[in-house]
Amino acid sequence: MSAPSERVTIKDVAAAAGVSKGAVSLAFNHKPGVSDATRERIFAAARQLGWAPNSSARSLSRQSVDTIGLAICRPARLLGLEPFYMEFISGIESVLAERDCSLLLRLVGSLEEEISLQERWWRERQIGGSILVDFHQEDPRIAPLRGLGLPAVAVGHPTLTGGFPSVWTDDAAAVVEAVRYLAALGHRRIARVGGPTGLGHSAIRAVAFEETMEQLGLEGGPHVETGFSGEEGARATRSLLLSAERPTAILYDNDIMAVAGLGVAAEMGVSVPDDLSLLAWDDSQLCRLTHPTLSAMSHDVHGFGAQVTRVLFEVLAGHEVLSQPVATPSLVPRASTASPRA
Amino acid sequence: MSAPSERVTIKDVAAAAGVSKGAVSLAFNHKPGVSDATRERIFAAARQLGWAPNSSARSLSRQSVDTIGLAICRPARLLGLEPFYMEFISGIESVLAERDCSLLLRLVGSLEEEISLQERWWRERQIGGSILVDFHQEDPRIAPLRGLGLPAVAVGHPTLTGGFPSVWTDDAAAVVEAVRYLAALGHRRIARVGGPTGLGHSAIRAVAFEETMEQLGLEGGPHVETGFSGEEGARATRSLLLSAERPTAILYDNDIMAVAGLGVAAEMGVSVPDDLSLLAWDDSQLCRLTHPTLSAMSHDVHGFGAQVTRVLFEVLAGHEVLSQPVATPSLVPRASTASPRA
Structure with missing residues (x-):
């Protein structure tokens, strides 16, 4: 730490620019009373000395x-x-x-x-x-x-x-809670629409999903890997709803994909939540704006x-x-x- | 412009660090073949000379x-x-x-x-x-x-x-198009849910809205000023739908508020588009994910x-x-x- 006396102060800037401390203050506070030429000189001196208002302890080196x-x-x-x-x-x-x-x-x-x-x-x-x-x-x-x-x-x-x-x-713990909740409601065919498994947190969620399904004695529900966009969420939902073993519940890896899933369900005449439960992740305001509103694994991002x-x-x-x-x-x-x- | 000969090159870095140019290249490309100590020396030399790979013309002063x-x-x-x-x-x-x-x-x-x-x-x-x-x-x-x-x-x-x-x-031109379109569909009571008029572009849209309504001989529809959030869009939509002179069409200043408006209409049993037309602004992917999909003043943000x-x-x-x-x-x-x- 440098001693306080080594710090550049407003006084040094004033001296270097050949003006009063008051003039430096006026210049930096956009107040009238200093000419353009003087203000430029003050700024140049401050720049050279590495001084800024309200931060006299800060120097360019920091x-x-x-x-x-x-x-x-x-x-x-x-x-x-x-x-x-x-x-x-x-x-x-x-x-x-x-x-x-x-x-x-x-x-x-x-x-x-x-x-x-x-x-x-x-x-x-x-x-x-x-x-x-x-x-x-x-x-x-x-x-x-x-x-x-x-x-x-x-x-x-x-x-x-x-x-x-x-x-x-703790994504694994959250996935366990999500799957257990859907199972407790009576769902047996639960699907997951997740992010790319190359990403570490997607892989952790995928493993937790499979393990929990197995522990609960449920068939490994279909996983669909996507890239997190709404379009991909819509496509994944459509393919799940068209499959022979149509899931009764879908867990999404974010909320924009769940919003898209809700749109696909409406478009295909599948009633939410009667025929299909949707569970979002992240819970931005979007989940509260849709009708029906979206259940979510809520997360203070x-x-x-x-x-x-x-x-x-x-x-x-x-x-x-x-x-x-x-x-x-x-x-x-x-x-x-x-x-x-x- | 400084002459090319004044530029710091990989050769200078190699000389300063006492290594070959190849060693500098290995160090910066995270390749094996240089010891940790040597790599540190190379980085220190590069830092001192202001040299970075693939940008030899760049110097710290720029x-x-x-x-x-x-x-x-x-x-x-x-x-x-x-x-x-x-x-x-x-x-x-x-x-x-x-x-x-x-x-x-x-x-x-x-x-x-x-x-x-x-x-x-x-x-x-x-x-x-x-x-x-x-x-x-x-x-x-x-x-x-x-x-x-x-x-x-x-x-x-x-x-x-x-x-x-x-x-x-050109927000004014876009507002004119939006209002004329809704009027051409037969709407007479058109409302607008806009941003704060302190913001210049909101004020421009507000004026264009009023002028166009007047030119078309339509009563000045209600304006609601908001702060752009979905919650505020929902509140504004609810208050418009509860008013005595309920609008048959609403123009929003962004898309998240229109998504919220769609949710409010569903919640209040107002059919979109039969009883209420909604027109969004900005047109992010959200507008294509809802059901019904949202008409929008589309804008490549x-x-x-x-x-x-x-x-x-x-x-x-x-x-x-x-x-x-x-x-x-x-x-x-x-x-x-x-x-x-x-």
Whole structure:
């Protein structure tokens, strides 16, 4: 830590620009009373000295800690379609705003591209640390990013995140609750419409689904793998409803796919919940806007993003951080689930 | 422009680290063949010289051009609720990715906070330019940010954006088309559920709505002002359907509110489109997932974000840029609009 006397103050800026402290304050507060030329001189002096208002302890050498990185490996178009990431980012931003920090956001085409990007962000001091998401099994980012010494928090189960401090949801426990609830209502043919199993959390849910079905003595219901978009959810639902062994209940991996499932059921004249129960995941406001409203495995995605960010600041402060789960998604029954009609 | 000979190359990094060029390449490509200690030395040399792979022409002094700023003045929770911003950001990211650039994203609580933030970003060279959104009438950001010389593109009608090069949608023309279409179907009582009129584009739509209704000889239908969330759209729809002069058609300012309106109609036993026509705005995938599907003023929000970003790069390249509209939102009739039942 530098001694307070070494800090650049408003006085230094005033002296360098040859004006009073009051003039510096006026310039930075967009008040009249300083000419354009003087204001430019003040800004130039501040820039040179690395001084900013309300943050006199901050210097350019520390600037990177003000910025957190987030790279997401999904096609740009898809990102706009799913409420999850926007809610997650809004949670990150809520904590960053408290600390006057910003998010450096980038969509990448591959995990290899993300590795190069994080490395450059870190080496060029554009970021103080990163939030790593969408872990794959045997994720290729782990070794190079750990080797770099990048301060980071991983979003994902510790079995996937290779030693990074991690924050995760207990997806397996939530799947068990979802399947047990549907079985308790009397459903025997339960299907699941899930994300790509290359993603670690989709794989964890798939295994939990199969194991729970088996434990309950139910036939392994059909799994359909998708890419999380509404269109894919609609297609998967249509194919399930056309199959010989039509399920009486479907568990979805997000909520946009469940909304799409509801539309397909209406289009095919299948009554929800009498002939078909639908159970969503994530529970954004969408689930409360449909008719019937959608039962969901409810998950505070905004709070999840906020907690991940708080943990990252712990890491940046040099504290010992343990990996930690956020609250497990919990069942919110609404109008789309009921006992199957005999 | 510096002469090519002044550029830092992989050769300089290799020399500074006391290794071969091949070793530098191995280290940066995460290949085996260099020890951890050597890799660290190579990274340290690259950091010191400001060199990065595949971007040897880039130096630390140019780093700010690699980053574009976007500050959004909405509560964090709300940001996650509306598809618009995520689609807009995905469009921005699609162009940034082509140019190996990143987005610095920040939620702010007030326009005054945004002014300080943009100023700091610019002075500290964290950004090369900004995308300015959500213009208000007599927007307070214009004077200070223009005074700063910040390269920026404004998203909004030129009447609102005070001399910044701007990209906008012709909201007035789209409202005229929407109202004329509903009137041509035979609707006389048309209501509008819009955003806050403090926002410039909401005000433009409100005026266009009233003028068109008047020109068509229709009574000024009720306007309801909301904050764009589904809950507010549901509440507005309920109050319209309970009013003595119940409208037979409702035009919404986004799509999440129209989805909510559809849910309210179903809940109140009002048949869509027989008893009530609903027309959405923005047309994310949501409009195609509901049953009935939602007619919408369709708008390529992803393409809008992409075009804004391309214009900003023109500004950054020092080219003369004219303000320009993107394609006007156009009517996509689906199942939620029809002639009113006698």
